Amino acid sequence: MELREQSLFFEGELTKQTVPALNNEFLKHIDQMISTIDLQQVSKIDSAGIAFVDEILLQLELNPDDSLSMNEMVRTAYDTFTSAELKSISKEKKLDFFTQIGSSSVNFIISVRDGIYLIADISYWSFVGIFDKRGQRKGSVIQQALFIGVDALGIIALLSMILGLILALQSAAQLRQFGANIFVADLMAVSMVTEMGPILTAIILAGRSGSSIASEIATMQVTEEIDALKMMAINPIRYVVVPKFHAITICIPLLVTASTLIGIFGGLIIAVTYLDLSATVFIDRVFEVLTLRDAIIGLGKSYFFAWVIVIIGSYYGFNVKGGAEGVGKVTTQAVVASIFWVIILDAINSLIFYFNV
Amino acid sequence: MKKPIISVRNLVAKFGENTILKNISVDIYPQEVTVILGGSGCGKTTLIKNILKLYQPFSGSVKIFDKEVTSIDEQEFDDILSRIGMLFQNGALLNSLSIFDNVAIPLEQHTKLSKNVIEKMIKVKLDLVNLSHAIHMMPAELSGGMRKRAALARAIALDPDILICDEPSAGLDPLTSASLDELILKLKNLLNMTIVIVTHELASIHRIADRILFIDNGRLIFDGTLDEAKKTDIPEVKTFFEVGTF
Numbered sequence: 128m129e130l131r132e133q134s135l136f137f138e139g140e141l142t143k144q145t146v147p148a149l150n151n152e153f154l155k156h157i158d159q160m161i162s163t164i165d166l167q168q169v170s171k172i173d174s175a176g177i178a179f180v181d182e183i184l185l186q187l188e189l190n191p192d193d194s195l196s197m198n199e200m201v202r203t204a205y206d207t208f209t210s211a212e213l214k215s216i217s218k219e220k221k222l223d224f225f226t227q228i229g230s231s232s233v234n235f236i237i238s239v240r241d242g243i244y245l246i247a248d249i250s251y252w253s254f255v256g257i258f259d260k261r262g263q264r265k266g267s268v269i270q271q272a273l274f275i276g277v278d279a280l281g282i283i284a285l286l287s288m289i290l291g292l293i294l295a296l297q298s299a300a301q302l303r304q305f306g307a308n309i310f311v312a313d314l315m316a317v318s319m320v321t322e323m324g325p326i327l328t329a330i331i332l333a334g335r336s337g338s339s340i341a342s343e344i345a346t347m348q349v350t351e352e353i354d355a356l357k358m359m360a361i362n363p364i365r366y367v368v369v370p371k372f373h374a375i376t377i378c379i380p381l382l383v384t385a386s387t388l389i390g391i392f393g394g395l396i397i398a399v400t401y402l403d404l405s406a407t408v409f410i411d412r413v414f415e416v417l418t419l420r421d422a423i424i425g426l427g428k429s430y431f432f433a434w435v436i437v438i439i440g441s442y443y444g445f446n447v448k449g450g451a452e453g454v455g456k457v458t459t460q461a462v463v464a465s466i467f468w469v470i471i472l473d474a475i476n477s478l479i480f481y482f483n484v
Numbered sequence: 485m486k487k488p489i490i491s492v493r494n495l496v497a498k499f500g501e502n503t504i505l506k507n508i509s510v511d512i513y514p515q516e517v518t519v520i521l522g523g524s525g526c527g528k529t530t531l532i533k534n535i536l537k538l539y540q541p542f543s544g545s546v547k548i549f550d551k552e553v554t555s556i557d558e559q560e561f562d563d564i565l566s567r568i569g570m571l572f573q574n575g576a577l578l579n580s581l582s583i584f585d586n587v588a589i590p591l592e593q594h595t596k597l598s599k600n601v602i603e604k605m606i607k608v609k610l611d612l613v614n615l616s617h618a619i620h621m622m623p624a625e626l627s628g629g630m631r632k633r634a635a636l637a638r639a640i641a642l643d644p645d646i647l648i649c650d651e652p653s654a655g656l657d658p659l660t661s662a663s664l665d666e667l668i669l670k671l672k673n674l675l676n677m678t679i680v681i682v683t684h685e686l687a688s689i690h691r692i693a694d695r696i697l698f699i700d701n702g703r704l705i706f707d708g709t710l711d712e713a714k715k716t717d718i719p720e721v722k723t724f725f726e727v728g729t730f
Binding site for chain 2: 142143146147150173174175177178179181182185203204207208209210213214215216218219448449450451452453
């Protein structure tokens with residue numbers, strides 16, 4: 128490239144490989160008087176070359192009709208690849224602050240309304256589904272129960288055991304100082320039954336089953352499977368959600384019981400090995416300290432945790448936007464929201480049952 | 485005789501125990517539009533994906549730009565790939581990025597062009613496929629046909645030497661399909677592109693094909709010009725041109 132009497136002269140190739148260097152050279156001449164661009168000697172040009180020429184014209188504020196001199200080949204390429212005639216399309220303007228607040232409030236109200244509709248739908252069809260199995264695939268409850276319950280048992284057992292060991296070990300270190308070794312049994316029994324068992328199980332289920340429910344339904348939504356079910360006159364909630372709802376309702380008390388017992392067993396191991404308590408004394412103490420009320424509250428709240436996981440998973444699944452990207456997003460949102468609501472419900476439960484005790 | 489730009493010799497492709505391509509040898513010549521035909525599931529897409537090493541060939545040799553790609557190192561193969569554009573059957577746009585950003589990927593990754601030049605190139609490419617209005621939209625907001633056109637814009641972003649299209653016209657209306665063919669021919673002439681197309685659209689084949697490769701049950705049963713294909717006595721090819729579309 129060189130400047131010849133106010134004309135920018137190019138020769139050889141003007142392609143994506145040569146343009147970056149030519150651009151650097153052009154920037155050296157940008158302040159000089161240039162009125163035409165000579166492309167007669169250009170032997171090869173591609174869309175990058177044309178875009179570069181357009182950019183030069185723009186920067187020099189030249190009109191292509193008056194200032195370009197081209198051979199036949201360049202002319203054809205220029206006619207195809209020039210962006211001079213194209214209108215620029217700007218991105219949608221961002222909403223102002225108040226509009227944003229208004230818009231998010233409306234969206235919030237809509238999502239609450241949709242959530243309530245969904246809860247009503249799921250509750251209604253789950254209740255009806257107990258007596259009337261139409262609209263459900265045969266064996267789907269068992270299949271879901273295997274996935275939600277049996278497959279999760281291993282990880283829940285392992286984590287409960289570890290949690291039991293940790294709780295007992297840390298409290299034992301304190302209790303020992305006061306010679307109050309036996310109270311490790313009280314602590315383990317009450318904490319595992321009323322709090323740790325249900326919440327640990329719920330959080331694992333939220334991560335495991337909540338994510339799978341959200342992603343499964345979202346994928347079905349994205350790939351039009353939900354629409355296909357509707358077109359076959361099958362209620363998607365009945366077909367997809369109700370079996371999961373029933374399965375988790377069957378599994379949650381069993382999983383919570385397993386988690387609680389294994390957690391207490393972890394405490395027993397520490398009590399026997401570290402605190403010199405006998406197993407019989409520990410077990411007697413556990414049963415002495417526990418009340419039926421604690422057990423019912425522990426198991427009772429776990430049902431609400433389970434239902435909230437299914438409802439939130441389904442809500443996010445049905446409300447997916449976009450393609451594969453959307454599925455990933457709603458899955459994450461579903462897990463975070465499930466864990467959040469499980470903890471909020473747990474707090475509400477504590478306030479109701481333990482505030483004035 | 486021109487030197488082939490892609491040369492495949494004795495290619496065998498398997499999925500597990502299933503042999504999909506049985507000893508295929510083909511040559512694809514520069515600046516021609518080669519159309520690969522065959523019934524559904526006969527191995528057309530598998531052939532393309534084996535040539536491009538998206539699937540590892542079981543045995544055989546594949547040469548692109550005279551380089552053996554089955555044993556090439558990654559860096560060299562990346563250089564080859566940057567000279568090839570591929571339009572996938574379903575578009576394969578990255579869902580998390582806008583159409584603009586999708587087309588920008590190859591330009592930003594493989595060139596040192598300035599931001600302004602890249603922006604202009606993207607606008608032009610999207611205009612060529614009539615998608616200027618969708619430049620800031622997300623792939624999920626587009627219809628199937630629009631997504632395919634956006635994918636074509638991405639495939640030609642770098643003005644590749646070879647453009648491979650897997651069923652470009654499927655799902656498009658006849659007018660868009662015809663304008664797409666026109667665009668493909670224009671690109672071929674303008675940029676001396678070599679074009680390989682898998683398609684079933686007879687109208688499209690008549691418009692653009694220079695050469696026809698016909699695959700049946702994993703074997704290449706016909707290799708010749710469009711006129712030869714129309715006159716051939718090979719029953720499968722004859723039926724195809726008589727019946728219309730598979």
